[in-house]
Amino acid sequence: MSSINNITKVLTLVLAIFGLNFCYASQSRAEAEAEWQRALDAYTNKEYQAAVEALEHIVELDESTADVYYNLGNAYYKLGQQGDGAAFASGEIGRAILNYRRALRLDPSMEDASYNLDLAIDHTNDVEPLPQGVVASMWSATSGVMSSNGWAICSVVFFVLTLALALVYMLSNRIALRKVAFFVAIATFVVSLFSTIFALSQRAIYEDSDEAVVICNTTTSVHASPDATSKVIRQPSSGVSVRILRSFGDWSEIEFADGEKGWITNNDIERV
Amino acid sequence: MNRVRHLLLVLVMLLSSWTSWAQVTFRADAPLLVSMDERVRVEFTVNKEPDGDNTFQAPTFEGFNILAGPSVATGMEVQWINGHQTSSYSRTYTFILKPQSAGKHKIGAASIVVGGKKYTTKPLPIEVIDESAGAQQRPSITPNTQPATAKPEAKKQEKQRDKSITSDDIFIVLNTSKREVYKGEALTATLMLYTRVGYPDVRGFDLPLFNDFWTQELPTQNQRSRAEYNGRVYDIYRLAEYIVAPQRTGELTITPAELNVVIQVVTQNEDPNASFFHAGPQVSLVNRKLRSAPVSIKVREFPEGAPSSFNGAVGKFTMSSKAPEATMSANSSNEITVTISGSGNLKFITAPKLKLPESFELYDTKVVDNIRTSAQGASGSITYSYPFVARAAGEYRLEPLVFSYFDLDAKEYKTLSTEPFTVTVSNDGSVAASSTKAQRNYSDYGGHMKQLDRDIRFIHTDVLATRASSLFIFSPLYWLLIVLSITIFIVVYVLMRKRILENRNIVARRMRQADKIAVQRLRMAERSMKEGNRHAFYEEMLRAMWGYISDKFNIPVSNLTKETIREELYRRGVTAADAEQFCEIISRSDEAQYAPSTESDMGEVYGDAVAVISKIESIVKR
Numbered sequence: 095m096s097s098i099n100n101i102t103k104v105l106t107l108v109l110a111i112f113g114l115n116f117c118y119a120s121q122s123r124a125e126a127e128a129e130w131q132r133a134l135d136a137y138t139n140k141e142y143q144a145a146v147e148a149l150e151h152i153v154e155l156d157e158s159t160a161d162v163y164y165n166l167g168n169a170y171y172k173l174g175q176q177g178d179g180a181a182f183a184s185g186e187i188g189r190a191i192l193n194y195r196r197a198l199r200l201d202p203s204m205e206d207a208s209y210n211l212d213l214a215i216d217h218t219n220d221v222e223p224l225p226q227g228v229v230a231s232m233w234s235a236t237s238g239v240m241s242s243n244g245w246a247i248c249s250v251v252f253f254v255l256t257l258a259l260a261l262v263y264m265l266s267n268r269i270a271l272r273k274v275a276f277f278v279a280i281a282t283f284v285v286s287l288f289s290t291i292f293a294l295s296q297r298a299i300y301e302d303s304d305e306a307v308v309i310c311n312t313t314t315s316v317h318a319s320p321d322a323t324s325k326v327i328r329q330p331s332s333g334v335s336v337r338i339l340r341s342f343g344d345w346s347e348i349e350f351a352d353g354e355k356g357w358i359t360n361n362d363i364e365r366v
Numbered sequence: 367m368n369r370v371r372h373l374l375l376v377l378v379m380l381l382s383s384w385t386s387w388a389q390v391t392f393r394a395d396a397p398l399l400v401s402m403d404e405r406v407r408v409e410f411t412v413n414k415e416p417d418g419d420n421t422f423q424a425p426t427f428e429g430f431n432i433l434a435g436p437s438v439a440t441g442m443e444v445q446w447i448n449g450h451q452t453s454s455y456s457r458t459y460t461f462i463l464k465p466q467s468a469g470k471h472k473i474g475a476a477s478i479v480v481g482g483k484k485y486t487t488k489p490l491p492i493e494v495i496d497e498s499a500g501a502q503q504r505p506s507i508t509p510n511t512q513p514a515t516a517k518p519e520a521k522k523q524e525k526q527r528d529k530s531i532t533s534d535d536i537f538i539v540l541n542t543s544k545r546e547v548y549k550g551e552a553l554t555a556t557l558m559l560y561t562r563v564g565y566p567d568v569r570g571f572d573l574p575l576f577n578d579f580w581t582q583e584l585p586t587q588n589q590r591s592r593a594e595y596n597g598r599v600y601d602i603y604r605l606a607e608y609i610v611a612p613q614r615t616g617e618l619t620i621t622p623a624e625l626n627v628v629i630q631v632v633t634q635n636e637d638p639n640a641s642f643f644h645a646g647p648q649v650s651l652v653n654r655k656l657r658s659a660p661v662s663i664k665v666r667e668f669p670e671g672a673p674s675s676f677n678g679a680v681g682k683f684t685m686s687s688k689a690p691e692a693t694m695s696a697n698s699s700n701e702i703t704v705t706i707s708g709s710g711n712l713k714f715i716t717a718p719k720l721k722l723p724e725s726f727e728l729y730d731t732k733v734v735d736n737i738r739t740s741a742q743g744a745s746g747s748i749t750y751s752y753p754f755v756a757r758a759a760g761e762y763r764l765e766p767l768v769f770s771y772f773d774l775d776a777k778e779y780k781t782l783s784t785e786p787f788t789v790t791v792s793n794d795g796s797v798a799a800s801s802t803k804a805q806r807n808y809s810d811y812g813g814h815m816k817q818l819d820r821d822i823r824f825i826h827t828d829v830l831a832t833r834a835s836s837l838f839i840f841s842p843l844y845w846l847l848i849v850l851s852i853t854i855f856i857v858v859y860v861l862m863r864k865r866i867l868e869n870r871n872i873v874a875r876r877m878r879q880a881d882k883i884a885v886q887r888l889r890m891a892e893r894s895m896k897e898g899n900r901h902a903f904y905e906e907m908l909r910a911m912w913g914y915i916s917d918k919f920n921i922p923v924s925n926l927t928k929e930t931i932r933e934e935l936y937r938r939g940v941t942a943a944d945a946e947q948f949c950e951i952i953s954r955s956d957e958a959q960y961a962p963s964t965e966s967d968m969g970e971v972y973g974d975a976v977a978v979i980s981k982i983e984s985i986v987k988r
Binding site: 123126127130134137152156157158159161162164165168169171172206209210213214242243245246247249250253254257260261264265266267269290293294297300301 | 820821822823824825826827828830831832833837838839840841844847848851852854855858859862865866869920921
């Protein structure tokens, strides 16, 4: 009875919040809302295993948002931390890193997720990334300020601004105002153009990330070729981030942050 | 001389009798455990000369046959040590007995009269064991045969000799007080030699190895006792005694001890061919390697639920503490003292952790221990002193020290805790003037907040947002907004087209026609000049000059000054001289407008103005 009550409560809440959108709110949406509340309660009561289960269920329902992944990362982190005092269970740390990266993929501007990700990475044997060039690091830093949607809204707003300023330029007969409008219009047009490009690059990451995280119990082997008998070139622990270059049967060629490449079985990695 | 010797003798006699007056003891000595075929030697000893041998009354030896005795022996010993004389006297009556039957027998009390007083011994209970009865059931253990190097005949003899000593006759045993203990719990291990052939000559000794044990050897006297083992009577010697405490859980095995001994064996030569000289008992030496059986100890893990302050202490402890001085001034030192006493693995306990506020500096903990080790384990006390220095004034509550141990009797964890301490630190007023580096470092550091620890940030608790089905960029809505804004733009453009065009035309025309307007105005000026209207001429001239610049450069007249004109002209590439001339004409016209002047002046001004404007026109147009 109380669960039905809860569901109706959640439904009215959804109705109140989304108003017209209500007609699109499906059964899975209501279920996800209930699971979300369950996960928040479980996490607050330090029942991290229950929180993990509830959040994973939301992901299964395909209702996951950046916040869901962020909370899931936290739950895994706490679960790993609970394991044994200072030592972390590496399997859980790997899952925590994977979920923080997923949260950042959906919302690159989530500052809490990048902070927690840095803490989690300290517990893995991840390699030092290659230093990026000034332009590349500026590019990724700037495009990471907002998500794809943020940049897209930015691009529309600045486009409208450009048109408005063009009208001001054309309609005004005051020379100073015309001058100001002209130059600002050019600037807003450039901003709009770059916002569009950033929005597109963020969309590329959002839709098909080539990033992956090594997920295993403790450590796994990276081979020189897609063959279990070939030489083992590295033994990354769970949670090490890699880039997938290509796949071949059950194997994927991966590249570490320091540029080293190797082959790993698909079972041991999970796409972000 | 003779007298002196006599006196001395009397003195000695007196002294000796005086010492023996001290106490008279009369005691009986006999092994309390004997086998059936053993001869039992019973001795009654008195330490003072009795009134006569006939006053000695032997007891009844029930269950024994008297083989010999009583034989009387007297011993006397006088010792001078540092001028101090001691003497001892003993008179012993010895009986040799042979048990008649197995069982518990009692040798009754003997009595003797010393100095007219009758002394009696305590009765001796003697247990007699029939070994042959047990021996038949017991399978005889064949001893290790030695490598056959000797001749056949000698070998036979050797074998016979060896056979006379079986591994039942002499062996070593490692006894432990417990077989199942907790990690850190102490137990005693005793290495004992069981022998029926007398105390052997020990040639080599490999001590037992207590791997994964903390071990301490206890001092042992090589004391002898008798005991029955497997129905036979043995002499037992304690070879070594240890206190050991396992340091690891699981099944731990103590590596056996090994003893190389040489045993004297007396054999009767049974060889009928033996020569006369070889007849009779023969003494031969037999080498034996004795090895104790391996002992395994089961070490149990502590039960679940150990408190966080538990560090492996096992036993029974109490804790007392000495609180620090309640008031102290900043930068002075203070001390907390904690004493843990009791019995258990005291040597392995670690100092309880002291947590101090941030502005306190804790120095190395001093440890003083007073631990005694006996067969019952280690006991005593350990005192920990925690010296510290407080750097900042204030009232502080120090967290209590907590010590946990596993109580072996109650089989549970017990936690001891001190009282929480309070310390009031007063400002010593010298922090600013303090010159030591540490103090300056501290005051530097005190200004900032210290990052104590880091952990992940808390989860997001907002309402679950709806998942965006697709991204906004290049979505229908995106294109709609773009197209809408362009449409609005176009509509506005179309509606305002006229004004826009006008705006654009006014500007362009003005610019194009600037010179024409100027020419028109100059013509009007020329007409005024011909009419001789000075005032109108200069007015028209100024209007032409100002208006030209205004239209040409699209600057309202109100915004123009001579300075801006000069700047504007210079910017458009007009030479400084021409710009100067242009301004000069304006100044001249301003002055001449109300001042009396000649007609020729007017013509000059007019000519200059036309020349300058055409010059500017040619430069700017390019």
